[in-house]
Amino acid sequence: MVRIYKCPGCGSEMIYDAGTDRLICPHCGQTRAIDEVEAQEASGYSTGLIGQETADNAGDGMKEYKCPGCGASIVTDEFTAATFCSFCGSPTLIESRVDGKFRPSRILPFKFDKKAAQEKFKTWTGTGFLTPASFKSQAVMDKVSGIYVPYWLYSYDARVDIAADCTREFSQREGNLETITTEHYRVNHTTHGRYENVPYDASEKMPDESMAVLEPFDYSDLRDFKLPYLSGYMAEKYQYSADELGETVRSELAPDVLNASVGTIRGYASVNVIDSDVKFLNETAEYVMCPVWTLNFKYGGKNYPLYMNGQDGKIDGVLPRSKGKTFLLFAGAFTVCFLLSLLMGGIF
Secondary structure, rough: OEEEOOOOOOOOOOEOOOOOOEEOOOOOOOOOEEHHHHHHHHHOOOOOOOOOOOOEEEEEOOOEOOOOOOOEEEEEOOOOEEEEEEOOEEEEEHHHOOOOHHHEEEEOOOOOHHHHHHHHHHHOOOOOOOHHHHOOHHHOOOOHHHHEEEEEEEEEEEEEEEEEEEEEEEEEEEEEEEEEEEEEEEEEEEEEEEEEEEEEEEEOOOHHHHHHHHOOOOOHHHOOOOOHHHOEEEEEOOOHHHHHHHHHHHHHHHHHHHHHHHHHOOOOOOEEEEEEEEEEEEEEEEEEEEEEHHHHHHHHOOOEEEEEEOOOOOOOOOOOOOOHHHHHHHHHHHHHHHHHHHEEEEEE
């Protein structure tokens, strides 16, 4: 089904009110508890508009749906779970994309809304003298959008076996002669550890490097997944299964696990690892959705994507340098150097 949540007061579309557990009507301000909405839907009482998924093939892997609000076509790729009708602007949820094996077990809701995200992006560039002035324009800020990114949270029991050459040093002085004795020990060391909620994004669209910068999210805020949390935001289902990403996650985690284990070998002057074996046992993977604000800034014919953690506001991305401001900066520096050289020449 394709779903739109409607305000019982004025009939406008309701969206998730960031930082709460409620839907809000942007038109009249009425709110409804998400648990209440879910309970009514489960009992058969409709809280909005529901349309059937016609899912016409639009070519190039795209799918076409009908907006239950206005009947216009909504064309998405096969992974989009929440979007907006390009004709009437209604926040539209495609339920089959978050059903069955694609239903997240939990979700991290957005902590702050679009207006707050815009202000955080502006503040982030506040100290950037060379940032183009157009970045803070309303036209650019209107492009800020929130998306729920699919993540796998891996948990492991880890066993690390280490064989190491460790040393201890002793010194002895007799008169002006100092003798240093180094003793070598063969140490076999085993540690066990538990690693919880190791995150890895399961989206092909989102750059892994940027998502890694935004991590970690505060997983203590995870809630049971409910569809209304997606209303008013973009969302996509996972594109990589837990099994497909598992080997990558383990290979990236192994060095950190080994280093942590080596750090528990104490009482020696040096520890040189000769051999090691890292095993991950009892692996589990939980499918969740995490909040990210995005902004794609176009300047000089190039795209500069920015990403923001939807919980704490951490930002990753690179902004271009304004050509005009860069010219003024170098022109000013040249002028200052030139005047100083004249002044110094006049003194001497």
